Amino acid sequence: MWRRTHITTWFSLVLWSGFAGAGFAYDVIDVKNGATITGKVAFTGTLPHAPKRFEVRNGPEVCGPERVLNKLEARDGRIKGVVIALEGVEQGKPFVSHRDAATDRGRGAFHYAGGDELNLGVQLEKCSFGPFTGVIRADESVRFVNHDSIKHTLHTYSLKGRNAKIMRTLHTQSLRPQRQTEKDFPAKKLRRASAVVLTCDRHDFMENWLYRVRNPYYAISDESGTFEIGRIPPGDYKLVAWHPVLGIQERRVTVTPDRHLAIDFEFIK
Amino acid sequence: MNGVLSPVKPGIIFVLFLFCLTWANTQGVHAALLDGMLDDVEESLAEGLAKKREKLTTGNFYTDDKPNAHAPIGMMGNHTHEAGEVMFSYRLMHMFMEGNRYGTDRITTDEVTMMGRPVPGGYMVAPESMRMWMHMFGFMYGLNDTVTLTLMVPYLNNSMNHVTRMGGKFTTRSEGFGDIRFGSLWRLWAVEAPSIGAHRFHFNLSMSVPTGSIEPTDQTPMGNIRLPYPMHLGSGTVDFYPGVTYGGEMGHASWGIQAIGTLRAGQNSNDFSKGDAYTVNVHGAYELIKNTLSSSVRLSWNHWEPYDGMDPVIRTNNPMNQMRMVSTAFPDLLGGQRLDLLFGINVLFPEFMGLENRLAVEGGFPIYQYLDGQLETDSTVTFGWQAVY
Numbered sequence: 224m225w226r227r228t229h230i231t232t233w234f235s236l237v238l239w240s241g242f243a244g245a246g247f248a249y250d251v252i253d254v255k256n257g258a259t260i261t262g263k264v265a266f267t268g269t270l271p272h273a274p275k276r277f278e279v280r281n282g283p284e285v286c287g288p289e290r291v292l293n294k295l296e297a298r299d300g301r302i303k304g305v306v307i308a309l310e311g312v313e314q315g316k317p318f319v320s321h322r323d324a325a326t327d328r329g330r331g332a333f334h335y336a337g338g339d340e341l342n343l344g345v346q347l348e349k350c351s352f353g354p355f356t357g358v359i360r361a362d363e364s365v366r367f368v369n370h371d372s373i374k375h376t377l378h379t380y381s382l383k384g385r386n387a388k389i390m391r392t393l394h395t396q397s398l399r400p401q402r403q404t405e406k407d408f409p410a411k412k413l414r415r416a417s418a419v420v421l422t423c424d425r426h427d428f429m430e431n432w433l434y435r436v437r438n439p440y441y442a443i444s445d446e447s448g449t450f451e452i453g454r455i456p457p458g459d460y461k462l463v464a465w466h467p468v469l470g471i472q473e474r475r476v477t478v479t480p481d482r483h484l485a486i487d488f489e490f491i492k
Numbered sequence: 493m494n495g496v497l498s499p500v501k502p503g504i505i506f507v508l509f510l511f512c513l514t515w516a517n518t519q520g521v522h523a524a525l526l527d528g529m530l531d532d533v534e535e536s537l538a539e540g541l542a543k544k545r546e547k548l549t550t551g552n553f554y555t556d557d558k559p560n561a562h563a564p565i566g567m568m569g570n571h572t573h574e575a576g577e578v579m580f581s582y583r584l585m586h587m588f589m590e591g592n593r594y595g596t597d598r599i600t601t602d603e604v605t606m607m608g609r610p611v612p613g614g615y616m617v618a619p620e621s622m623r624m625w626m627h628m629f630g631f632m633y634g635l636n637d638t639v640t641l642t643l644m645v646p647y648l649n650n651s652m653n654h655v656t657r658m659g660g661k662f663t664t665r666s667e668g669f670g671d672i673r674f675g676s677l678w679r680l681w682a683v684e685a686p687s688i689g690a691h692r693f694h695f696n697l698s699m700s701v702p703t704g705s706i707e708p709t710d711q712t713p714m715g716n717i718r719l720p721y722p723m724h725l726g727s728g729t730v731d732f733y734p735g736v737t738y739g740g741e742m743g744h745a746s747w748g749i750q751a752i753g754t755l756r757a758g759q760n761s762n763d764f765s766k767g768d769a770y771t772v773n774v775h776g777a778y779e780l781i782k783n784t785l786s787s788s789v790r791l792s793w794n795h796w797e798p799y800d801g802m803d804p805v806i807r808t809n810n811p812m813n814q815m816r817m818v819s820t821a822f823p824d825l826l827g828g829q830r831l832d833l834l835f836g837i838n839v840l841f842p843e844f845m846g847l848e849n850r851l852a853v854e855g856g857f858p859i860y861q862y863l864d865g866q867l868e869t870d871s872t873v874t875f876g877w878q879a880v881y
Contacts, residue, residue, distance in 0.1 A: 280557065280783065281843055374846055374881070376574050378554060388538035392523040392551025392682075394637050397576035400846070404576070424554040424574070 249438045250314040251339055256480035257316070257454035264305040264448045264464060266297045268492035272468050277428040279350075282373035286350035287328055290428040294355060295468045301448025302490065304356040304466065309440035309452060309476070311460040318342065318439040325351045329429075333357040341436070344368065345421070347375060347398065352421050352431045356467065358441055359419050359433035361410040369398040376424040379406070381416035390420065418467065432467040464488040523551035523637050524679040525695075537683060546685045553682050553692050557848075559840040560746040560777035560786035563739070565852035565876035566834060567773050567790070569642060569696045570737055570750060572677045573634035573880075581630035583876040590621040592819070593861055593868035604819060605657040616810060617654050617713075617818040619867050620661075622722065625649040626670070640677040642698060646670035648725050652867075654818065656713065664719050666708035671726040673700040675733065689742025696735035696752060702728045706762055706803070718805045720820035721766075722866070728760025744779035746786075759801055767797025767827055777838070788836040788854070798864060799823030825865035832872065833859045848880040 274293040279286045296303040320337035324330065329351020336342035341360040345352050348370040359365065369375055375398040380390040393413075394406050408419065413435060423429035434441075440460075442450035455478050462474045469490040476484060527550070538548040553572050555561030563570035565583060573579060592599045604618035627647040634640050649667045656662075675698020684690035704726020708719045735752030754769035777788035802808075802823045809816055819825055834856025841849040855873035 376554065376577075378552070378574075380549070388542050388547055389534055390547050390549045391527065392549070392553075392637075394523070395552075395554055395574040395634075396637070397574045397634065399576065425557075 248313070251317045252314045252456075254316050254454045254456050257456060258478045258480065258482040258484065259451065259453045260307075260309070260455065260462065260476065260478075260484045260486055261449070261451045262307070262486040262488065264302045264307075264444045264450065265300050265487065265489045266302045266469070266492070267300065267489060270295055270297060271492050275428075277426075279426070279428075281425045282350065282371070285371050285373050286426060290328060290350065290426075292428040292430060293327065294430075295466070296355070296446075298446065301444075301446075302466065302469070303444055303446050303448065304354060305444040305448075305450075305469070305488070306356055306358060306434040306436075306463075306465045307442045307444065307450045307452065307488075308358070308434060308436050308463045308465070309455065309460050310437065310463055312438045312440050312456065312458070315456045316439055316454040323354050323357060323443065325354050327351070337439075341439070343433075347371060350375070350423070350426050350429060352423075352429060354443075355431055356443060357431065357433045358436045358443075359408060360436055361408055361413045364405045364407050366403055366405050367396075367398055368403045369400055372400045374399055375426065375429070377404075377406070378422045378424045379408075380420040380422070381413050382418050382420070383415050387417065391416075393419065395424070417471075418465070420467075434465050462486060464490075466490070524553070524681050525638060526681040527551055530681060534683065537685075537688070541685045541687065544687055546687055549684045551679075551682055552684055552690070553679050553694070555741075557783050557840065558741075558746070558779055558786070559781075559784060559838040559850070560744075560779050560788065561741070561840075562838060562850060562852070562878065563748050563750075563773075564775055564777070564788045564790050564834065564836040564854045565838070565878075566792070566836070566854045566872070566874040567748075567750060567775065568630075568644070569675075569677055569698070569735070569752070570739065570748060572640040572679055572694050573632055575634045575636050577634040577880060579630075579632040579878060579880045581628075581632075581876060581878040583626075583628040583630065583874055585624075585626040585628060585872070585874045587624040587626075587872045588621070588870050589623075589867040590870050591868055592618065592866065593863040594865045596860075596862050598868065601655050605655070614657070615816045615819050617656050619722075619818065619820055620653040620655050622650065622652040622867050635676075638679050640679075642673075642675050642677065644673040646672075646704075648704070650723050650725075652723060652820075654712075660713065662713060664710040664712060664723060666705070666710065666719055666723045666725060668705055668708070668725050670704035671700040671731065672703045673698055673733070675699055677737075680736075684741075689740055692739045694737050696733065696737055696750075698733045700727070700731045700733070702726050702730065702760065704728075706760060707805075714807070714810075714817070717807065718803070720806055720818060721799060721803075721823060721826060722820050727756060727766045728762060729765050730757040731755065732757065744782075745776070746778075747774075747776045749774050754796075756800075762803040762805070764799050764801035764803055764823060766799055769794065769796035771795075777836075784840055786838045788838065790832075790834045790836065790854070790856070792832040792834060792856075793829075794832070795829045796827060798825065798827035819865055820867075822865075828861065828863035828866060830858050830862075830869060831860040832856050832869075834872070846881060850876075850878040850880075852876045852878070 318337040324332035330348040331351030331353040333353040334344040344366040601618040678695040680693040682692040706728035739748040775790035836854030
C-alpha cells in the first residue's frame with residue numbers, strides 16, 4: 224500500500240511537470256498577400272534615465288577601465304531599441320534570421336538564427352551581451368557563447384507580479400571563457416512574465432532586456448526610431464510597443480490582405 | 493538517547509534527499525526550490541517596496557564582491573555557488589584543550605586521579621592537554637541553479653599529554669585522514685531589495701563515510717595499545733549532516749544563522765557509535781575596507797551526546813588491579829555542551845588569473861562549557877584560503 228501510494232505520487236509529479244511545461248504553439252505557413260506595418264517611435268519630455276558610468280573592477284583588461292550603461296537611446300525625439308510586437312498571430316511566416324550587435328564599447332550581439340523557432344544565440348564579447356533590448360521566446364534554449372578571456376556570471380530574471388514589481392531569478396550560470404552554454408527558458412518559468420532580464424553579476428553595467436514574443440512578427444526600432452513588420456496574415460491583432468524604461472503601449476489593429484499600415488507610437492515623460 | 497532513532501534516521505535522510513532530487517529534476521528547477529510556493533509573501537513584500545519605487549528580487553543567491561560575502565572561515569556550507577562555478581579551499585584548524593572539567597567545574601589532574609572525579613575511585617591516568625591540528629581540503633561545485641555539491645577531505649594530527657597517578661608523564665599521538673564528507677547544498681528561497689537587504693536560505697545535506705581510523709595505536713606505559721576515543725580520526729559510522737542556513741546582507745553588514753545536526757547511522761565495526769551532535773552558529777560581519785577587508789564575530793553553540801556502546805579492545809580497567817585506566821576510555825563521559833565566542837577577519841584579493849582569492853582567519857574561546865568529564869577546550873583557531881573559479 225505504502226509503495227503504491229508513493230509510486231502514484233511520484234508519477235503524478237512527473238506527469239504534472241510535463242503538462243506544466245506546455246507552451247504556446249505557432250505554426251509556420253506560406254503567407255500570401257501579407258500586409259505590412261511600418262511606423263516611428265517618438266519621445267517627448269525629459270529623458271528619465273541618464274547614462275550611468277561604472278568603474279570596472281573585474282577584468283578591466285578586457286572590458287576597459289570604465290563602462291557606461293545607457294538604458295535609453297533617443298536622438299532628435301526618436302527612440303532606438305523599442306520592441307514592436309504583433310500579438311495574437313498563431314500562424315504565419317517563419318522566424319527571420321538576423322543579428323543585432325551592441326553599438327557601445329562592447330561587441331556583444333544577439334543572433335536570431337530563425338526558422339521554425341526564434342533560435343536566439345547571445346554572442347558575449349568585450350563584456351557585452353548585445354544591444355540593450357531584444358526578444359526571447361519561451362520553451363526555447365538560448366545559446367550563450369562567451370568570447371571573452373574572462374569569466375562572466377550570467378544572471379537572468381523574469382519580471383512577475385502585478386505591475387512587474389518582482390524580478391524572479393531564472394538562472395545563475397558561470398560562463399567560462401571561450402565556452403558555450405545553453406540555458407532553457409520554459410514557459411512554466413515565464414508564466415505571467417513579459418520580459419527577461421540578462422545581467423552579469425560580476426559586471427553591473429551588463430544589463431539587457433528581452434521582450435517575450437510568441438511569433439516572428441516583431442521589430443526593434445532603429446536609430447531613427449523607425450520599424451517595419453512584413454508578411455502579416457490578415458486578422459485582428461494587438462500591436463505592442465515596449466521599452467524597459469518607458470513602459471508599454473498597445474494598439475488594436477486590423478490587417479487586411481496586401482495592405483500597408485502606418486502606425487506611430489509616442490512616449491511622453 | 494543516542495542511537496534510539498538509529499534505524500530510522502538513514503531512511504528519513506535518504507527519502508528527503510530523493511524527494512529533493514526528484515523534485516528538482518521533474519520541475520526543471522532553475523533557481524531556488526521554493527520558487528513559486530511563496531508567491532503571496534513575495535507579492536506582499538513587493539507591494540510595500542513599490543511605494544519606495546523598488547523592485548523585489550527573488551532567487552538571487554549571488555554573493556557580491558565583498559570580503560564578508562562568505563561567512564567566517566570556521567563555518568562550513570554557508571554559501572552556495574552559481575551553476576558551473578568551482579571553489580577550492582584549504583583550512584588549517586587548531587584546537588587546544590587543557591585541564592579537565594566535570595559539569596561546569598574545572599578539576600585538577602590530582603582530582604581526576606586521586607580523588608576520583610568524575611567517578612569515585614579515580615583513574616590511574618589523567619589527560620592533561622590535547623592539541624588537534626586538522627588540514628581540511630574542500631571542493632564545491634555549482635551543479636545547476638539549485639544544487640551545489642561539496643566535498644571535504646580532512647587530515648588530522650592529534651596529540652594528548654597524560655599524567656599518571658605517580659606523577660609520570662607521557663604523550664600519545666594519532667595522525668591520518670579523517671572521515672571524507674560529501675554532500676549538497678540546496679537553494680531554498682532568497683529575496684532582496686535595497687531597503688530590506690538580501691535574505692537567503694538554503695538547505696544543507698551531506699554525509700561522511702568512515703575513512704578515518706577508529707583503531708589508532710601508540711606507545712603508552714601499558715605498551716602499544718589502541719588509543720581512547722578522543723584520539724580517533726573518524727567515527728567509524730556513516731554520518732549525516734542535515735541543516736538549514738540563513739544569510740543576510742545589507743550595505744556593508746552581513747549576518748547569518750546556521751543549524752546543523754550530526755546524525756550517526758548505527759554502530760561501527762567496533763560496537764560503538766559517537767553521539768549525535770548539534771551545532772548552531774550565529775554570526776555578524778562588517779566590511780571595513782570596501783571589497784577588501786571585513787571583520788566578524790560569531791557565537792557557536794555545540795551539543796554532543798555521549799557515545800553509545802564501547803570498543804571492547806580499549807581498556808577501561810587495569811587487568812592487574814581493576815583500577816580505572818583513563819577517563820578518555822569511558823564512552824559515557826564524552827558528552828557535553830559548549831558555547832564559543834569567535835572573532836574573525838576575511839580578506840578578498842583582486843582577481844588574479846580568473847581566480848577570486850580569499851584568505852581568512854578566525855579564532856576564539858569557549859564562554860561556557862558543560863562536560864561530562866573531559867578535557868576542556870581553551871581555544872580554537874582556523875586559517876583558510878578559498879579560490880573561486
